[in-house]
């Protein structure tokens with residue numbers, strides 16, 4: 001498919017502009033003016049990709065430079081950077097126990113963002129500048145989110161997955177499939193305070209119970225290790241390239257040994273890899289990571305095209321229709337922030353990963369269908385955080401940047 005709608009490009013440009021911010025020399029983009037007035041990790045990687053497609057390579061690079069400037073000395077890139085206070089925000093004050101940034105991370109999409117920029121302008125120096133930061137971040141994940149060397153990383157808080165209240169985490173949080181969003185948020189805040197009180201050391205309860213080996217973040221790391229290896233090659237660092245390829249292979253093997261059941265990869269909880277059999281869009285992520293065999297890819301596709309599971313009027317819901325946790329809307333009511341809804345609505349970020357995965361395996365018609373649905377949602381309801389998959393209504397944050405990823409899907 002091709003971009004034929006110039007109006008769409010203008011609209012993306014306008015939303016990005018509304019969200020641009022500067023602090024001293026640091027330029028960054030917030031995801032949404034009222035709801036998310038700070039810099040977020042995977043959002044910024046998406047932004048860099050969107051800027052690249054808009055031909056604004058300087059902004060793409062500035063976005064990532066600001067992001068990595070907040071990297072901790074142990075290699076972690078925090079999922080939020082509070083460059084400057086916001087006066088209009090409805091985002092709650094959270095005591096992360098660290099100054100100016102949060103103390104947890106988010107999915108490592110950085111290498112793919114850097115590679116997208118490199119493909120557009122061939123700037124090897126930018127790759128050389130970013131590679132050490134990427135390496136340090138991936139090494140942090142491999143060391144501190146996989147302390148026993150099992151080759152699978154865990155998330156210690158659902159927010160690290162980027163899918164804050166996904167039902168994949170219900171069991172770990174001790175919540176039933178249907179519960180109040182506030183209860184979910186309270187449990188996640190408790191994890192933040194436990195982690196802070198433990199001085200960022202992962203202690204027993206978190207390790208044993210909340211240690212969720214989540215499929216999407218592992219798939220994202222696997223694919224981003226592939227980008228990392230490729231960029232080492234571009235820079236002539238062949239032994240590092242080889243090392244990265246072998247880490248990636250070990251991760252793929254661990255995914256197959258521990259998470260694969262009946263041709264589908266399921267996230268797991270606890271040290272014994274107890275499978276979490278909740279059907280979410282995570283089912284499609286092994287295609288993004290290129291780790292599914294043809295018959296495993298077909299098993300995932302059978303869920304994608306099933307009208308009782310993920311095949312809805314407006315595309316791929318984040319949770320299957322047949323799940324008791326499925327909840328298609330999501331604007332919270334009342335004064336207190338309860339966060340977002342990852343329990344059913346369509347999000348354009350997940351659509352982007354799914355489209356890439358389908359394209360990897362040659363399912364072009366299905367990929368185009370998701371792109372068309374994404375475009376239909378934007379034209380019906382604008383640049384929203386998420387959409388009801390049944391009627392296309394927009395919910396959550398407004399002037400939200402992620403829908404701009406359609407430009408990359410069309411590239």
Ligand code: GLC
Nearest residue numbers: 031036040043162163164340
């Ligand atoms: C919400 C989303 C998260 C995103 C953040 C900023 O918390 O769940 O994935 O990074 O908003 O957009």
